[in-house]
Amino acid sequence: MNKKKFLANFLTYIFLIVFTVIALYPIINVFTISIRPDDRLLSTSLSIIPEGATFKQYIELFTNRPFLLWVWNSAIVSFVVTVTGVALASTAGYALSRFQFIGKQVSMLGLLTTQMFPATMLLLPMYIMLIKLQLINSYLGIIIVYSATALPFCVWQMKGYYDTIPFSLEESARIDGCTKWQSFYKIILPLAAPALVITALFSFMTAWSEYIVAAQVLQDTDLYTLPLGLKSFQSNLTTEWGLYAAAALVVSIPVVILFIILSKWLVSGLTLGSVKG
Amino acid sequence: MAEVILKNVTKVYEGGNIAAKDINIEVKDKEFVVLVGPSGCGKSTTLRMIAGLEEISSGDLFIDNKKVNDVSPKDRDIAMVFQNYALYPHMTVYENMAFGLKLRKFDKAEIKKRVSEAAKILDLEPYLERKPKALSGGQRQRVAVGRAIVRKPKVFLFDEPLSNLDAKLRVQMRTEISKLHQRLEATMIYVTHDQTEAMTMGDKIVIMKDGVVNQIDTPLNLYNYPTNKFVAGFIGSPSMNFIEGTLAKNGNLTFKSKKGNLNLSLNKNYENKLNSYANKTLWLGIRPEDIYDPNTVSPSANFTKVNVNLEVVEPMGNEIFLYFSIDGEQFVSRIPAREKPEAGTAKEILFDTSKLHFFDTDTEKTIV
Numbered sequence: 273m274n275k276k277k278f279l280a281n282f283l284t285y286i287f288l289i290v291f292t293v294i295a296l297y298p299i300i301n302v303f304t305i306s307i308r309p310d311d312r313l314l315s316t317s318l319s320i321i322p323e324g325a326t327f328k329q330y331i332e333l334f335t336n337r338p339f340l341l342w343v344w345n346s347a348i349v350s351f352v353v354t355v356t357g358v359a360l361a362s363t364a365g366y367a368l369s370r371f372q373f374i375g376k377q378v379s380m381l382g383l384l385t386t387q388m389f390p391a392t393m394l395l396l397p398m399y400i401m402l403i404k405l406q407l408i409n410s411y412l413g414i415i416i417v418y419s420a421t422a423l424p425f426c427v428w429q430m431k432g433y434y435d436t437i438p439f440s441l442e443e444s445a446r447i448d449g450c451t452k453w454q455s456f457y458k459i460i461l462p463l464a465a466p467a468l469v470i471t472a473l474f475s476f477m478t479a480w481s482e483y484i485v486a487a488q489v490l491q492d493t494d495l496y497t498l499p500l501g502l503k504s505f506q507s508n509l510t511t512e513w514g515l516y517a518a519a520a521l522v523v524s525i526p527v528v529i530l531f532i533i534l535s536k537w538l539v540s541g542l543t544l545g546s547v548k549g
Numbered sequence: 550m551a552e553v554i555l556k557n558v559t560k561v562y563e564g565g566n567i568a569a570k571d572i573n574i575e576v577k578d579k580e581f582v583v584l585v586g587p588s589g590c591g592k593s594t595t596l597r598m599i600a601g602l603e604e605i606s607s608g609d610l611f612i613d614n615k616k617v618n619d620v621s622p623k624d625r626d627i628a629m630v631f632q633n634y635a636l637y638p639h640m641t642v643y644e645n646m647a648f649g650l651k652l653r654k655f656d657k658a659e660i661k662k663r664v665s666e667a668a669k670i671l672d673l674e675p676y677l678e679r680k681p682k683a684l685s686g687g688q689r690q691r692v693a694v695g696r697a698i699v700r701k702p703k704v705f706l707f708d709e710p711l712s713n714l715d716a717k718l719r720v721q722m723r724t725e726i727s728k729l730h731q732r733l734e735a736t737m738i739y740v741t742h743d744q745t746e747a748m749t750m751g752d753k754i755v756i757m758k759d760g761v762v763n764q765i766d767t768p769l770n771l772y773n774y775p776t777n778k779f780v781a782g783f784i785g786s787p788s789m790n791f792i793e794g795t796l797a798k799n800g801n802l803t804f805k806s807k808k809g810n811l812n813l814s815l816n817k818n819y820e821n822k823l824n825s826y827a828n829k830t831l832w833l834g835i836r837p838e839d840i841y842d843p844n845t846v847s848p849s850a851n852f853t854k855v856n857v858n859l860e861v862v863e864p865m866g867n868e869i870f871l872y873f874s875i876d877g878e879q880f881v882s883r884i885p886a887r888e889k890p891e892a893g894t895a896k897e898i899l900f901d902t903s904k905l906h907f908f909d910t911d912t913e914k915t916i917v
Binding site: 446463 | 601631632635652653
């Protein structure tokens with residue numbers, strides 16, 4: 273019995289270790305590249321800490337490149353998209369979950385349908401619309417596009433979560449003295465925290481790491497978000513891989529921190545949202 | 550405290566489904582009224598209309614002599630206890646009970662005083678800092694009641710508050726709510742599908758079926774003088790036995806069941822009311838406690854002997870339920886527990902012909 277248990281544990285650990293290595297290897301590799309000296313960028317050495325390791329690329333990134341500007345741009349765009357996403361998805365999802373109105377079914381199906389088109393297919397129509405609205409090359413333009421992309425999923429997932437909260441809680445709140453709005457934000461919203469966290473993360477991720485749409489909409493280098501900025505290290509003839517790698521690592525840090533902080537909510541949120549409260 | 554009056558109140562859902570039809574109920578100040586009926590009879594809908602959670606399609610609703618059809622729930626000065634408790638899971642017991650008072654901008658000292666009072670009445674003092682998920686079903690139910698009483702509302706509404714509790718706890722909470730009613734002297738409207746709860750708690754009972762009020766009366770009057778076959782069958786446990794048959798008149802009236810297995814010659818008292826039904830079909834009803842075991846009663850002219858085959862015998866401790874069929878209709882008799890008859894044996898029993906009920910076959914209304 274014990275032997276069997278040991279074997280099972282052993283195999284489980286082997287399995288986990290193999291996949292951890294597979295997941296971590298690229299990140300370690302990127303880190304290695306970011307600290308290699310200039311003349312050894314394309315070295316085939318496998319050592320994690322290369323000979324003559326240096327943080328020169330990081331210093332270069334923060335001092336001689338507009339990296340902080342890109343961080344600022346990405347932060348603003350991601351923040352606004354997240355706030356918009358949470359505000360609109362939480363209220364729209366609530367309306368779809370709780371109220372009966374004409375066009376409810378159609379609007380829900382409509383939201384779902386938008387998810388069926390690949391993002392690249394939407395590039396051209398979005399580009400044309402933004403030009404007509406004179407929103408090309410502006411924060412507002414890119415924020416609208418990102419929000420529009422993230423919202424359908426967020427609305428559905430908020431609606432799904434609200435559906436698991438019993439009606440009697442709001443009814444009880446209304447008898448206790450709440451208006452409809454108060455019963456929403458005092459009772460239902462706090463209970464929907466796991467779903468709100470998912471909505472916030474999803475909206476944030478949509479904006480933080482997006483490249484293709486940003487490349488279409490933003491042309492002014494002062495407005496570049498991080499992915500665009502990183503891409504600018506790549507020119508026709510050379511690519512500054514050291515800088516690229518250093519920037520890529522720095523960019524991923526806020527995301528990792530966010531996930532760690534919210535992971536408690538995330539796990540319960542993912543299961544709660546999909547199955548049942 | 551206040552009166553609640555429903556005048557011709559009707560609820561029609563989208564698609565024409567009528568949940569409550571022409572409801573007229575008058576709940577006096579400090580009265581405990583129970584709405585009872587099988588599921589889907591419209592009792593909960595009626596309660597929710599009083600609470601303001603359902604719109605009233607037509608008719609008028611008055612609370613404390615004020616028409617409140619279009620008044621929002623928070624302004625009706627009512628409190629409601631829900632079947633699933635509906636406690637706020639993210640708040641402690643204290644916060645749950647204080648929530649309504651906070652919204653109404655009571656000062657902190659007053660809130661604390663009222664919550665402590667309620668917690669004391671309901672034995673919730675040790676649990677005030679706990680979240681609802683750390684409480685048992687009975688404790689949660691008490692918190693829900695506590696949340697209602699701290700508000701000191703004009704009217705208390707209960708929507709099947711005990712149906713999620715186990716049998717023992719249900720009986721205990723039943724008496725606690727009755728005690729609470731005496732203590733608070735408040736107007737209470739209570740919905741249940743359990744006729745025992747209705748009989749034991751209500752000053753007045755409203756029996757509903759298919760969205761219509763069948764009878765409003767005191768528990769004993771409902772039991773002794775039901776207005777129709779439904780009420781007669783619904784009130785009382787085990788329920789009244791029914792059998793269809795015809796009345797023959799040769800000298801005095803005789804009831805003969807359809808297949809002829811039950812023949813009862815009727816007491817003179819019935820003649821006035823039943824004469825017009827001679828040679829017509831009607832339903833006979835007799836309560837299980839009015840069918841006797843010959844060994845436990847002294848003979849009387851009102852008794853008619855009937856021989857039956859016992860199908861099932863259920864000893865309850867202080868009494869025994871005997872199940873048998875006449876004409877294919879299931880009958881049950883409730884006799885004192887002296888000796889236990891064997892199932893599958895023949896037995897002689899006595900029908901008390903002074904305690905019969907008769908109902909019209911078409912309208913199912915009570916004849917006598």
